[in-house]
Amino acid sequence: xxxxxxxxxxxxxxxxxxxxxxxxxxxxxxxxxxxxxxxxxxxxxxxxxxxxxxxxxxxxxxxxxxxxxxxxxxxxxxxxxxxxxxxxxxxxxxxxxxxxxxxxxxxxxxxxxxxxxxxxxxxxxxxxxxxxxxxxxxxxxxxxxxxxxxxxxxxxxxxxxxxxxxxxxxxxxxxxxxxxxxxxxxxxxxxxxxxxxxxxxxxxxxxxxxxxxxxxxxxxxxxxxxxxxxxxxxxxxxxxxxxxxxxxxxxxxxxxxxxxxxxxxxxxxxxxxxxxxxxxxxxxxxx
Amino acid sequence: xxxxxxxxxxxxxxxxxxxxxxxxxxxxxxxxxxxxxxxxxxxxxxxxxxxxxxxxxxxxxxxxxxxxxxxxxxxxxxxxxxxxxxxxxxxxxxxxxxxxxxxxxxxxxxxxxxxxxxxxxxxxxxxxxxxxxxxxxxxxxxxxxxxxxxxxxxxxxxxxxxxxxxxxxxxxxxxxxxxxxxxxxxxxxxxxxxxxxxxxxxxxxxxxxxxxxxxxxxxxxxxxxxxxxxxxxxxxxxxxxxxxxxxxxxxxxxxxxxxxxxxxxxxxxxxxxxxxxxxxxxxxxx
Numbered sequence: 001x002x003x004x005x006x007x008x009x010x011x012x013x014x015x016x017x018x019x020x021x022x023x024x025x026x027x028x029x030x031x032x033x034x035x036x037x038x039x040x041x042x043x044x045x046x047x048x049x050x051x052x053x054x055x056x057x058x059x060x061x062x063x064x065x066x067x068x069x070x071x072x073x074x075x076x077x078x079x080x081x082x083x084x085x086x087x088x089x090x091x092x093x094x095x096x097x098x099x100x101x102x103x104x105x106x107x108x109x110x111x112x113x114x115x116x117x118x119x120x121x122x123x124x125x126x127x128x129x130x131x132x133x134x135x136x137x138x139x140x141x142x143x144x145x146x147x148x149x150x151x152x153x154x155x156x157x158x159x160x161x162x163x164x165x166x167x168x169x170x171x172x173x174x175x176x177x178x179x180x181x182x183x184x185x186x187x188x189x190x191x192x193x194x195x196x197x198x199x200x201x202x203x204x205x206x207x208x209x210x211x212x213x214x215x216x217x218x219x220x221x222x223x224x225x226x227x228x229x230x231x232x233x234x235x236x237x238x239x240x241x242x243x244x245x246x247x248x249x250x251x252x253x254x255x256x257x258x259x260x261x262x263x264x265x266x267x268x269x270x271x272x273x274x275x276x277x278x279x280x281x282x283x284x285x286x287x
Numbered sequence: 288x289x290x291x292x293x294x295x296x297x298x299x300x301x302x303x304x305x306x307x308x309x310x311x312x313x314x315x316x317x318x319x320x321x322x323x324x325x326x327x328x329x330x331x332x333x334x335x336x337x338x339x340x341x342x343x344x345x346x347x348x349x350x351x352x353x354x355x356x357x358x359x360x361x362x363x364x365x366x367x368x369x370x371x372x373x374x375x376x377x378x379x380x381x382x383x384x385x386x387x388x389x390x391x392x393x394x395x396x397x398x399x400x401x402x403x404x405x406x407x408x409x410x411x412x413x414x415x416x417x418x419x420x421x422x423x424x425x426x427x428x429x430x431x432x433x434x435x436x437x438x439x440x441x442x443x444x445x446x447x448x449x450x451x452x453x454x455x456x457x458x459x460x461x462x463x464x465x466x467x468x469x470x471x472x473x474x475x476x477x478x479x480x481x482x483x484x485x486x487x488x489x490x491x492x493x494x495x496x497x498x499x500x501x502x503x504x505x506x507x508x509x510x511x512x513x514x515x516x517x518x519x520x521x522x523x524x525x526x527x528x529x530x531x532x533x534x535x536x537x538x539x540x541x542x543x544x545x546x547x548x549x550x551x552x553x554x555x556x557x558x559x560x561x562x563x564x565x566x567x568x569x570x571x572x573x
Binding site for chain 1: 308410439
């Protein structure tokens, strides 16, 4: 009897995780409904005009935020993916066990730096350099955000890519070396392609993190509310729009609920990215 | 000839890979030295022990330090037991079926939910629907939901490292399943759980987005009086000093000081966890 109730307790505890995920989704949907009574879904998704505080006609289009998020995320990946794969290949295939013992905690420490500190570095250190290189009045723009988000995505991609490389069967490596390939050829032509699905999953998870990152982009991208035209434009991502506006908006207004609708869109995007990564990852482990 | 060509390519290739690691290490070194060089002069006994004064242009950051500790402790109280419980269920009780798979997929997806979305969830659930108002408890609860996936993964990893024979020995002597877990599994797994837990909490201590609308205050002239009071927090204080203050350049040294205290705090927690894990591994090998 006692055993059964203890089992029940733990079962409920496991169930709680599912409940939280479903809870987040349903609460976001529930809070977005009042917004969608006023705003058509077509306007919400395809208009680039986000101006909820207009006296004439408030507009709620998230397209410019979506594009901003996309630009910053892609920029981050261009920078983070090669470095991450290189680092992971170095740690798993070349480094001596002593270097590995040190390198892994170092990567972990990078992951532990709070996002607000990275944003601060973006303002004080990265920004001025960007301003100088591109001859801009200030360096708070999409490039700055991309660099910082790239830095933040590094640890995720590195450690998961390393796991993927580690799980490549030894026989592949040995066969390649036995055929006379050098270690370098083995890494590039055998090990990385064999780990490709794991590496893609790692990149997607890193991307998911970059899409959802708030404080860094809030501080370092300038947050101009307009459709970005280039990398040196100041951009306002979905996350930073929520962070800026929720503090100022009247409770219960359409604007208030529209911000929950933005959060819902953000949730769905990251959910899709993570789930895809998960499916890729699991398919690989079944092989 | 071909061998020599291969040799050179290999050397260049290895050089590029080494360079990648060097870039990563350099990024960390630059971040830490930049903040230390600019921040150390702001750090003094008064900076750590006094409240901000004169419209936050002078004084210290004590309320923010206390607030961060308070909210991290609340996070620990809620997320550690729930994380451990879920890990015990998954590793000790759960069978390999659809239900277990759904739980695992949920955990991985929760880990990917953006922190600002947790913040909005906290606003709706704790602040509005549960009528807590913006307070340190609502922030702590929001942060515990956010760290839960880390806690579960870390705890399960620790449980997996306990050999099956520990459980079987106890069960063979007639212990029930829970007795076996309690006496022969948990005592040996808890140190391992602790390392992951500390890492999760250090992440929570540095987060800003989830507390932004659930309880953190721009400025409080006093320390939080209880669970239903607002609080100041280091990461939010840094955000204010860096971007929202009316005279940003004047308070830049204070912002650097705050950043330094924050990264030292987080770094210490991480170092503690890394050392603890290193010792555990060594013990296991012996």
